[in-house]
Amino acid sequence: MSAGGGTKAIIAALGANLAIAVAKFVAFLFTGSSSMLAESVHSLADSGNQALLLLGDRRSKRRENRKHPFGYGRERYFYAFVVAVVLFTIGAAFSLYEGVEKIMHPHNVExxxxxxxxxxxxxxxxxxxxRTAIVESNAIRGTTSWLNFIRxxxxxxxxxxxxxxxxxxVGLVFALFGVTMAVVTxxxxxxxxxxxxxGILLAIIAVxxxxxxxxxxxxxxxxPEIEEKICAALEGSPEVTKVIHLRTLHLGPxxxxxxxxxxxxxxxTAADVAKGIDEAERRIREAVPIARVIYLEPDLYRTTKATT
Incomplete structure (x- = not known):
């Protein structure tokens, strides 16, 4: 996985969640606390989610073929979407069910x-x-706010x-609050x-x-910043007088x-145009290394004059 993929953060989260899931389930067996059971399922779901992210990264590295000529880069997007679904269906739904059940049929925490x-x-x-996820994110976030980074x-x-x-x-704080209040009162x-x-917190994050x-x-x-670099690279080529229009699409991260x-x-001449296109492609890849697939269509720029 690339630096932008945060492999270290995923592995750290996977290890932590597996250990925490086991510890929480043991605590549930001793206490009978529904908060602990909900948190056990939450951590187990998170562990599965990190495994899905690693799987998505591995599958995205497959080479392009006739059926998928642009490769499998979007596999990472697909598995990230599956993570959101799992978080909602398993984590949030189970916690909401357990919460309602415990409110309707309460029993003391042992x-x-x-x-x-x-x-x-x-x-x-x-x-x-x-902390590991924050450090990994800061390496590529720059001065971007956390909200914009996530979006x-x-x-x-x-x-x-x-x-x-x-x-x-935050869920652990909620669980601590619930258990503490149950014991005190x-x-x-x-x-x-x-x-x-x-459950409500997990539902919001999943959405x-x-x-x-x-x-x-x-x-x-x-x-927009990347598209500006591409336009500058194109118009910096001597054979290109203007970018008439530009379209970009992420085939993967x-x-x-x-x-x-x-x-x-x-x-x-045709030779001049071909040479200009080759030079323009080289300048784009130099300015934006992730530009892997480039299609340039030469045309004559026409300005329409207003008639009186």
Whole structure:
């Protein structure tokens, strides 16, 4: 996976979530807390999600063929979308069900020390995973705000891991709140309230991920900054007088299709035009290395004069 894919962040999150899932389930067996059960399923779902992201990266590296002439780069978008679906159907739906069930049929939390110990351990482990995702993201985020980074990133893995880890940390706080209130008040309804809060949080994160990855899956253009670089590279070629129109499409996080109609001089020979196109393609790839597929159509630029 490329630097933009955040392999280190995914592996860190996978290891943390597997360990946390086991610890939370053990705590559930000792306490009977629905918040702990919801958090166990949450961590297990997150572990499966990280495995899906790694699988998507591996499958995206397959070579192009006759059926898929532009390769399999969008596999990463597909598996990121599947992650959003899994987070909603397994994580959110299960937590919402358990929360409602526990509120309707409450029971006291047994051996709460187990729940508190596991939650503290889980918060520490998730904090490490979240910090790794932040460090990996900062390496490519630059001065972009976190909101814009999540919305505009073309590699889906880091935004997914960031939101998952953020949701996991907040979910742990909700679980700690529910268990603490249930123990202090002696009313098991609070445990169900904490579980319900976890479910609502996961549903919100799942919807955000689904919306963003759906946009990538359908097909997004390059950022305005990248398109400006492409136009500058084209118009910097001596044989190109103007970019008439430009279209870009991400075939994958690090694969960009560029299609442009360019204006050439009317007295250029075919050899001059061919040479100019070759030079323009070279300049584009130099300015934007991810521009892997380039189609340039030469034309004569005509201005329409207004008639009186």
């Amino acid at each position: 051996s709460p020390i187990w729940a508190f110990a596991v939650l503290v351990f889980a918060i520490a482990a998730e904090s490490f995973s979240f 505009r990133a073309k590699a889906p893995e880091l935004p997914v891991v960031l939101l998952e880890d953020f949701g996991a940390l 002696g009313n098991g309804v609070w445990d169900g309230v904490g579980t319900l809060m976890i 955000i991920l689904a919306v963003e990855t759906k946009s990538l899956l359908i097909g997004e253009s390059a950022t 690090e694969e960009l299709l560029v299609a442009a109609k360019i204006a050439v001089e009317h007295d250029d």
